[in-house]
Amino acid sequence: MSSDPIRRVETTHIDEVRRTATSTTQWFAEKRHATHPITHNNQLKVLFCGEEGFADIATQIESAKQSIDLVCWGFDPGMELRRGAGPTWPRGKTYGDLLIEARNRGVKVRLLVWFDRRVAGKTLNMPGHSHGTSPWRTSSGSAAADKINAKRSLDMLQADWEKPRPHIKGQKIRKITREMIPLLAREEYCYSWCDAAFHGLLPGIEVRKRSGDAGKIKRSLASEQRQPGSMSQMEIERAGLILAGTHHQKTILIDFAYEGGSRAVGYVMGLNSVTDYWDTCEHKLEDPRREQGAELTAKECVQDGEADPGFLSLKPYQDYACRIDGGKALIAVYNNFVTGWDRSIDDRMHTAANQCVARDECKAVPPALLRKAEPGNSTVQIVRTQPDEDDKSIKDIYYLATDAACLAGGYLYVENQYFQNEEWAQRLMQKRKDVVAAWKRGAAKAGKSMEDMPVMHVFIVIPVPERAQMIPTTHDTLTALGAPGGMTGQVKMIDEVNKSTRALFTRDELGIPTNNSVDLPAIVRHANEMEKRDSIQLENIFSAKVAVAMLQVSGYDKRRWRYREIYIHSKLLLVDDGFMTLGSANLNQRSMAVDSEINIATNDAALARSMRNRIWMQHSGGLINGNGGTQADIAEAFKQWKKLMHSNLARKKEGAAMVGFLLPLEDKRSSTMRLG
Numbered sequence: 210m211s212s213d214p215i216r217r218v219e220t221t222h223i224d225e226v227r228r229t230a231t232s233t234t235q236w237f238a239e240k241r242h243a244t245h246p247i248t249h250n251n252q253l254k255v256l257f258c259g260e261e262g263f264a265d266i267a268t269q270i271e272s273a274k275q276s277i278d279l280v281c282w283g284f285d286p287g288m289e290l291r292r293g294a295g296p297t298w299p300r301g302k303t304y305g306d307l308l309i310e311a312r313n314r315g316v317k318v319r320l321l322v323w324f325d326r327r328v329a330g331k332t333l334n335m336p337g338h339s340h341g342t343s344p345w346r347t348s349s350g351s352a353a354a355d356k357i358n359a360k361r362s363l364d365m366l367q368a369d370w371e372k373p374r375p376h377i378k379g380q381k382i383r384k385i386t387r388e389m390i391p392l393l394a395r396e397e398y399c400y401s402w403c404d405a406a407f408h409g410l411l412p413g414i415e416v417r418k419r420s421g422d423a424g425k426i427k428r429s430l431a432s433e434q435r436q437p438g439s440m441s442q443m444e445i446e447r448a449g450l451i452l453a454g455t456h457h458q459k460t461i462l463i464d465f466a467y468e469g470g471s472r473a474v475g476y477v478m479g480l481n482s483v484t485d486y487w488d489t490c491e492h493k494l495e496d497p498r499r500e501q502g503a504e505l506t507a508k509e510c511v512q513d514g515e516a517d518p519g520f521l522s523l524k525p526y527q528d529y530a531c532r533i534d535g536g537k538a539l540i541a542v543y544n545n546f547v548t549g550w551d552r553s554i555d556d557r558m559h560t561a562a563n564q565c566v567a568r569d570e571c572k573a574v575p576p577a578l579l580r581k582a583e584p585g586n587s588t589v590q591i592v593r594t595q596p597d598e599d600d601k602s603i604k605d606i607y608y609l610a611t612d613a614a615c616l617a618g619g620y621l622y623v624e625n626q627y628f629q630n631e632e633w634a635q636r637l638m639q640k641r642k643d644v645v646a647a648w649k650r651g652a653a654k655a656g657k658s659m660e661d662m663p664v665m666h667v668f669i670v671i672p673v674p675e676r677a678q679m680i681p682t683t684h685d686t687l688t689a690l691g692a693p694g695g696m697t698g699q700v701k702m703i704d705e706v707n708k709s710t711r712a713l714f715t716r717d718e719l720g721i722p723t724n725n726s727v728d729l730p731a732i733v734r735h736a737n738e739m740e741k742r743d744s745i746q747l748e749n750i751f752s753a754k755v756a757v758a759m760l761q762v763s764g765y766d767k768r769r770w771r772y773r774e775i776y777i778h779s780k781l782l783l784v785d786d787g788f789m790t791l792g793s794a795n796l797n798q799r800s801m802a803v804d805s806e807i808n809i810a811t812n813d814a815a816l817a818r819s820m821r822n823r824i825w826m827q828h829s830g831g832l833i834n835g836n837g838g839t840q841a842d843i844a845e846a847f848k849q850w851k852k853l854m855h856s857n858l859a860r861k862k863e864g865a866a867m868v869g870f871l872l873p874l875e876d877k878r879s880s881t882m883r884l885g
Contacts, residue, residue, distance in 0.1 A: 215240060215605045216612075234613050236788045236812045237590045238605040245602050250582040251536030251589045253811060255529055255791070255820055257827075259487035262480050262530035263290035266461060269474050270307045273316045275467035277308070278546045280460045280807075281322045281482045282793070283334025286402040287359070287395045288484035296497035296521075297391040299359040304482065305402040306358050312413030320406075321549050323456035325420035332455075334483060337399030338407065344396040345369075354401075354410035362398035366390050392501075417553040421454025421804070422597060429596040429802045435632050437798065449884050450803045454596070457804040458545070459793050465543050470535070470575025475542045477591070477792050477809040478530030479780045485523055490827055492525035492775045492870065494764025499523050525762060525775040527624070529791050531809050533589070537578055538809070541591035545807055552597065587813040594794060594806040603794045604801040606810050608636060610784050615640040618663015618752075619785035620835075620843045622821065626778050627795035628671040629682035634689035638742075641665060641751045648752075659752070663840050666847040667755040670828070672777040673876045678884035680876065681732045682797070691742030692755040695874030702879035706733045730881040756851050760828065760870040763861070770864050780808070786818040786838040829853055830869030 217239050223230040237247050256262040267290035270277060286305030293300045308318050324335060333340045345366060367390055385393065406416045430437060430450060437446040461476040480486050484500045499522040533539055592602035614621040615637065648662050667690065674683045684696040693700055710729060729737070747753050760775035780800075781791045792808030794800040811817075822834040825846065833849050836842040850871065857867040 215608060234616070234787070234812075235609055236613060237588075237810060238592060238602050238609065241592075241602050241605065244600075245590055245592055246537065246541065247588060247590045248537035248541075249586060249588045250578075250580055251538045251587045251811075252534040252585075253587045253589070253809075253813065253816055254532045254534070255789075255816065256532060257823070258490050258492075258528060259480060259526065260292075260489040262476075262478060262528070263288075263487060265530070265532060266476060267291050267302070267307060269461075269463050270311055273311050273314075273463050274472065275316060275464050276462075277311055277316055277318045278460075278462040278465070278543070278550075279318075279320045279322075279482070280456075280458045280546055280549060281320065282455065282457050282459060283332075283339075283481055283483045284320060284322045285336050285399070285483040286406075287336060287399045288482070288487065290487075292487065292498040294498065296501065298395045299363070299391075300498060303359045303398070305398070308414055309357065309411065312411060316413065318414040319546075319550060320414070320416045321456075321546065321553055322416065322418055323420070324418035325453070325455070327420075328453055334481075335403065336396070336483075337401070337403035341396045341399055344400045345393045346397050354405035357398070357401050357405060357411075359394075359398050362401065363391065363394040366394040366397060417550060419456050419549065419553040421456065423451050423454065425596040426451050426454045426803050429599065429601075430798075433798065433802050435798065445882075446884050450799060454799075455804045456549070457793050457800065458549070458593075458807040460542050460546065460807055462539065462542050462546060465539065466573075466575045468577070470539070470577035473535055473539050473575065473578060475533045475539045476530050477533070477542065477807060479528045479778055479791060479793055480530050481778075486526050486528060486778060488526045492527070492760075492762045494762050494766055494771060494773050495520060496522050496525075499525070519767060519771075520773065524773060526778050527760065527775055528778040529781060531791055533809070535578060535580070536586070536589070538589040538591055539578055540574060542807075545591070545593065548598075549805070587811045587816060590810045592790075592808050592810055594801055594804065596803065596805070601802060603790075603792075603806055603808050606790055606808065607633060607782065607796070607801075610782055610788050610790065610810075611637045612640050613788065614665060614784045615644050617785050618665060618840050619838065620666045620668060620783075620821075620847075621785075622668045622670075622781075622783040622824075623796065624670040624777060624779040624781040624824070625796045626672065626776075626780065627675075627679065627683075627797040627800070628669065629674075629679060629686055629795075629797040630801065631682065631685045631689050632798075633796060634686045638689060638691075638751060638753075641753055645750065645752055662752045664748070664844065665751070665753045666843050667753060668847070668850065669755065669757045670760065670777060670779075671757070671874065672759060672774065673874070674878075676884070677878055677880040678882050680878055680880045681736075681883040683876075685736065685739065687757060688736065688739050688741070690755050691744065691747045691751075692757050695757050695759075696876050698877040698879040702881075703733050703736050706730065707737065732881045732883060754847060756847060756854065757874045758828075758850075758854055758871050759874045761861075761867070761872050762870055763867040765866070770866055772861055772867070775870055783817055783821055783824075786821060787814050788812050789817045789820060825850075828870050830867075832868065 215238060217235055219232060221230050221232045238245060256265050286303060288304050289299055289301035290304055291301040312318050322335060370385060370390055405411050406414055437450055459478045459480060463474045464472045488499060501521055592606045593600050594603050611621060652658060674680050680699050684693055684699040687693045687696060747755060761772045762775055763770055763772050780794050783789050790808050790810040794806040794808050800806050818838055826834045833846050835846040854871045854873045857872050860867050
């Protein structure tokens with residue numbers, strides 16, 4: 210029996226003679242089935258990184274017959290979904306041109322994108338609208354909407370640049386070089402596309418923007434166990450969450466109702482529809498197909514100890530997209546789009562476009578989506594974070610999946626951009642502790658010992674925190690798991706603060722402090738209050754092992770081996786070859802309670818196993834895949850994983866080539882300010 214509000218109650222009968230019982234693992238948020246149906250007739254395919262994901266999306270857009278519905282955090286009309294080998298724009302057909310071609314075929318295109326004036330200028334998520342609004346030529350958008358395409362923008366700028374320019378005394382000469390033409394043409398194209406789309410000059414393409422609802426976000430946060438911030442910084446962190454809530458969902462739905470849904474295809478993903486997120490699985494040190502921007506990478510190189518920037522392309526990115534072909538899960542994806550579309554904010558009128566309709570938006574379900582499940586189909590639940598509807602089903606899924614991981618002796622694999630959820634980590638360790646206690650209670654009677662208990666292996670792959678203010682929460686989450694060692698700067702800062710304040714305490718003859726007025730920074734005080742665990746305690750108390758890695762690529766460049774961060778934008782969880790969830794949600798409070806998010810969850814064992822095999826092979830340079838996923842296989846994979854991490858660190862220090870991408874996480878920075 211369970212009093213946990215997200216767990217179902219189940220009665221299990223035990224055969225006392227054989228000492229066995231049969232039960233089922235609860236992977237899904239079953240108590241939310243009425244609003245988040247668990248469906249069984251879905252075909253899934255996971256696409257790795259931008260090259261695979263965006264190319265697949267381009268193919269589906271090109272074959273669309275009736276409708277394309279996109280939900281984006283940001284939209285870049287100038288990004289090329291497929292890219293040739295050339296370094297200059299356009300290296301392929303742009304997203305904007307693909308949508309214009311679709312509407313020319315009679316396809317209805319609806320684009321729902323997050324945009325908030327309060328953070329405009331800071332979040333450059335929509336080139337041509339959020340920035341780049343004063344390009345080389347600004348008359349072409351409204352005046353010639355029917356002629357907008359990437360080649361035209363490039364040709365116009367090329368022709369203008371080649372015109373002779375007689376120098377007029379007192380007039381500044383434009384300092385535009387031939388190399389600048391593609392980037393200037395891209396800026397002009399994005400402006401023209403957005404200008405036309407937002408003014409209704411591209412019939413068949415409708416764009417709506419939406420921003421966060423501060424009142425509903427505030428209500429959502431009020432029900433959280435951990436309240437944002439602490440002491441004086443509480444209001445700073447809280448205000449940042451409430452006033453800068455985003456719509457972070459990333460879904461695409463194509464031909465939902467065409468021919469009864471027989472051609473319906475959808476995507477739930479972490480990939481942003483912005484050019485920075487395009488990369489290959491090889492994650493090359495330099496790749497001309499990634500966007501060029503040396504000045505944007507200078508800070509990156511300085512942080513990694515490089516003497517000079519040197520990089521021409523933007524940094525590598527790791528991410529995923531899940532394609533759904535047919536099946537009832539697409540109904541939930543459609544309903545999510547419609548509710549967002551109906552309550553979206555009209556940017557010109559500053560009012561809601563329509564009142565939100567009821568939950569049964571899809572009143573006439575395309576019959577092909579109701580087909581019977583077949584062998585090879587996947588059971589799926591679409592889950593969300595949606596403060597507008599008090600929906601925290603993604604949080605439920607994460608908790609349920611990690612609870613299940615605690616029961617077994619396999620693995621839990623987390624690959625996430627923001628690993629900043631101490632509450633989740635504490636729950637994971639407490640559940641595992643409960644399982645170990647239960648094992649101890651029954652071990653003697655069953656003739657078992659602690660040495661017989663299967664070890665839970667936790668693999669964590671995260672980036673160095675994006676901003677310094679993210680360091681404390683990352684440190685605390687890792688501390689809860691007994692693995693804060695990679696946060697070297699924060700650990701050192703906390704130790705130094707504690708050491709410097711000890712002398713300020715007055716003590717009695719027994720050594721007991723009598724003056725507790727020393728004002729420690731809230732971040733340090735919280736870290737001091739946390740339970741500390743080391744690797745030996747993890748094994749003895751929790752029968753668990755934890756490895757924390759970051760990814761970097763090595764490459765021979767400028768006559769030496771150089772190294773570069775592979776930025777983890779992924780939001781992926783795999784458990785015991787039995788469960789997978791991916792989508793837009795990060796493992797932090799913002800994604801679990803503030804921003805709108807959407808994930809797909811499935812207990813498709815074959816899919817989870819194939820993903821584990823491919824991901825581990827990719828990260829390890831082909832050395833590690835966990836084989837069949839038995840307890841022995843995972844234990845050996847964990848051992849080799851740790852060994853490779855540290856051997857790569859040694860290779861990097863020697864200035865040699867690494868094998869694969871794995872390195873131990875290390876962040877030498879520290880911060881006493883925490884922001885969500």
